[in-house]
Amino acid sequence: MDDFATRLLAWYDDHGRHNLPWQRDATPYHVWLSEIMLQQTQVATVIPYYERFIESFPDIHALAGADTDAVLHHWSGLGYYARARNLHRAAKTLVSDFAGEFPADIDALQALPGIGRSTAGAILSTALGGRAAILDGNVKRVLARFHAVEGWPGKTAVAATLWQLAEQHTPESRVSDYTQAIMDLGATLCTRSKPDCQRCPQAQGCTALRLERQGEFPGKKPKKSIPTRRTHFVIAYTPKGELLLERRPASGIWGGLWCFPEVQDAKSASRYCEETLFADVAAITELPSLRHSFSHYHLEISPLLLTLSRAPTLIRERDELRFWPAKESPQVGLAAPVKRLWQEAAAVLTNSKKGDK
Ligand code: SF4
Numbered sequence: 001m002d003d004f005a006t007r008l009l010a011w012y013d014d015h016g017r018h019n020l021p022w023q024r025d026a027t028p029y030h031v032w033l034s035e036i037m038l039q040q041t042q043v044a045t046v047i048p049y050y051e052r053f054i055e056s057f058p059d060i061h062a063l064a065g066a067d068t069d070a071v072l073h074h075w076s077g078l079g080y081y082a083r084a085r086n087l088h089r090a091a092k093t094l095v096s097d098f099a100g101e102f103p104a105d106i107d108a109l110q111a112l113p114g115i116g117r118s119t120a121g122a123i124l125s126t127a128l129g130g131r132a133a134i135l136d137g138n139v140k141r142v143l144a145r146f147h148a149v150e151g152w153p154g155k156t157a158v159a160a161t162l163w164q165l166a167e168q169h170t171p172e173s174r175v176s177d178y179t180q181a182i183m184d185l186g187a188t189l190c191t192r193s194k195p196d197c198q199r200c201p202q203a204q205g206c207t208a209l210r211l212e213r214q215g216e217f218p219g220k221k222p223k224k225s226i227p228t229r230r231t232h233f234v235i236a237y238t239p240k241g242e243l244l245l246e247r248r249p250a251s252g253i254w255g256g257l258w259c260f261p262e263v264q265d266a267k268s269a270s271r272y273c274e275e276t277l278f279a280d281v282a283a284i285t286e287l288p289s290l291r292h293s294f295s296h297y298h299l300e301i302s303p304l305l306l307t308l309s310r311a312p313t314l315i316r317e318r319d320e321l322r323f324w325p326a327k328e329s330p331q332v333g334l335a336a337p338v339k340r341l342w343q344e345a346a347a348v349l350t351n352s353k354k355g356d357k
Contacts, residue, residue, distance in 0.1 A: 001172070001173065001174075001303065002168070002169060002171075003205065004146070004169045004202065004205065005178055006169040006179065007199060007201040007202060008181045008182060008185060008201060008202070009171075009174055009177055009178060009181055010020050010201065011181070011185070011201035012177055012178075012180065012181030012184060012185075015182045015184075015188075016177075016180060016181050017174055017180070017184050017187075017188070018049075018330060019027055019099055019155050020326070021034075021047060021050055021054075022034035022050065023180070024193050025210075026127050026176075027117050027127055027131070028042065028102035028123050028127040028128055029060050029102070030054070031122060031123050031126045031127040031143045032102070032115070032119070032123050032127075032129070033050065033053060033087070034046065035056070035084075035119045035122050035123065036083050036086075036087055036114060036119065037049060037050055037053075037078065038136070039080070039083060039119075039136070040077075040080050040157050041078060045078075045189065046297075047075070047077075047084070049075070049077075049078055049100075052074060055073045056070070056187075057071070057074075057075060057121065058101075059134065060094055060095060060100045061089050061095060061100055063087070063088065063091040064088075064091040064092045064094070064095040064096075064100075065086070066097075067086060068085070068250065068333075069255055069258075069331075069332040069333060070331075070332075071084055071085075071087070071088045071333070072084055072140075072256055072319065073162040073271070073331050073333050073334075074140060074330065075333060076257075076333055076334050076335075076336070077336055077339065079336065081254060081255060081256070081257060081333065081335075082114070082255065083114060084117075084333070085250070085255060085256055086113040086114025087113075087114060088112055089113040089114075090112040090113045090115065093112060093113070094112070099337040102123060102127070102128060104124065104128040104129070104130055105124075106120050106124055106130070106132055109123055109124060116137075117163075118134045118135045118136050120132065121133050121134040121135075121179075121289070122134045123137075125170075125175040125176055126176045126180065127176075128173070129176075131170065131175045132170070132175075132318060133169075133170040134166065134182070134183070134285055135159075135162055135163055135166045135168045135181055135291065136183065137186070138154045138182070138183045138185070138186025138187050138190075139162075139166060139182050139183065139186060140218055141160055141186050141192065141217070141218055142182060142190045142202070142355050143162050143165045143166060143169075144162065144185045144205050144208075144218035144219075145190060145195070145206060145207070145208035145209075145214055145218075146205065146207060146208065147165055147197035147207055148207035148208050148211060148213065148217060149161050149217065149218070150219060151214070151217065151218075151219045151335040152216075152219040152220060152222065153219070153340060154221055157301075158219070165187055169182075169192065174270040175208045176318050183212065185186060185200070185201075185202070188203075194224055197209045197212050197214065210288070210331050211331055212277040226247020226293075226295075226296055226298060226305060227297050227298070228297065228299075228300055229297050229298070229300070230299075230300045230302070231262045231263075231264075231299060231300070231301055231302070232262065232263050232264065232266060232268070232269055232270045232301075232302045232303070232304055233259075233260035233262060233301055233302070233303045233304065233338075233341065234260055234261045234263055234272050234273070234304060234306060235260050235287070235303055235304060235341065235345050236261075236273055236277060236279075236308055236312070237305060237306065237307050237308060237326065237345070237349060238279075238308050238311055238312060238323060239308065239309075239310060239311060240311060241325060241326055241327070242323035242324060242325055242326060243260075243323065243326045243342065243345060243346075244260070244261065244312075244321065245258040245259065245321075245322055245323075245324060245330070245332075245334075245338075246258065246260070246261045246278070246317070246320055246321050247259075247320045247321075247322075248258060253294065254335040256333065257332075257334060257338070258322075258332050258333060258334055258338070259334075259335055259338050260303070260338060260341065261276075261321075266270075266284070266286075266302075266304060269281075269284070269304045269306060270284070270306070273308060273312070275305055276321075277312035277313065277340060278312060278313040279308040279309065279310055279311070279312035279313070280308070280309040280310070281306045281307065281308060281309065282307045282308065282309040283306070283307040284304055284305070284306050284307075285304070285305040285307075285348060286303075286305075287303040287304070287305055287341065287344055287345065288302060288303075288344075289302045289303070290303070290337055290340070290341070292335075292336070293324050293335045299337075301337060301341075302342075303341050303345070305345050305348060307351075308314045310338055311337060324348055326342075326345065326346050327346060327350075328346075329343065329346075
């Protein structure tokens with residue numbers, strides 16, 4: 001075991017996090033789920049989602065047999081929904097091809113949907129007794145600083161250097177503790193801004209600290225300006241007190257989630273109600289617009305609440321287009337802005353009813 005790992009493990013014994021929900025019973029299923037949720041998301045945000053998920057889908061068989069809408073509903077608000085879709089697909093594969101057991105093999109794990117090299121390494125070393133390196137965001141930061149690795153880790157050559165260092169430091173024994181320890185160091189001391197180097201067990205060997213360049217590692221992604229796309233959401237309200245949602249195609253933005261239908265402009269919104277729902281529009285209320293950012297563009301949403309004059313007749317397949325009672329948001333996967341707009345529309349409708357009395 002090298003000095004880096006020795007110092008890290010000694011620190012972990014006293015200062016590491018030992019009570020995270022997925023550590024209490026570190027099965028491959030629990031570790032896998034936590035790893036997927038923790039990609040792009042902080043521990044504090046993940047914990048309640050994780051607990052609700054485990055309560056509804058306590059094991060791989062429950063997840064594999066679940067309805068996609070129910071899985072996406074449990075992911076609503078966490079973002080990056082491809083993670084949830086891949087999780088569901090991987091669960092089905094594990095049940096159909098591996099009798100519900102996780103293979104103790106890094107290549108077989110990586111062949112499953114949504115499991116990359118780092119996640120496979122974490123499952124193998126934390127829950128299956130194997131030895132494999134990990135390189136999540138926290139580990140990249142620690143290693144890039146400790147060794148002063150220049151460049152953005154999204155670049156192949158930089159990632160290769162970091163992987164090589166990760167492999168080099170991963171010990172032969174106590175691999176599970178080491179894996180957790182290096183993630184904890186990145187999450188608690190070697191944080192993105194203001195790393196607490198004074199309390200860090202790696203301070204004596206850390207190159208970034210010696211050079212006083214901690215803030216420069218890891219290198220930043222080269223900045224690209226991202227475009228803004230504009231859209232209108234049709235929030236169609238029926239005389240029966242329902243709102244319309246449309247299920248989005250499985251691939252693409254918000255794939256498989258339920259969303260308000262999108263149109264180009266306000267005129268098209270009325271036409272949509274007439275042509276798709278065979279219903280006239282009695283009133284249109286513009287709700288405040290909102291902006292939602294994806295990694296590659298911003299979406300400027302203008303929501304239009306359209307009150308229909310009579311019950312609509314759907315001409316599209318029922319599977320894709322459905323009405324739900326406005327007073328509570330439906331228990332299916334909803335994109336974050338849709339969830340928010342549902343509540344706003346419901347509040348506007350309640351207030352206008354009060355005003356009518
Ligand atoms: S000494 Fe500072 S920069 Fe270096 S690994 Fe520790 S916290 Fe990070």
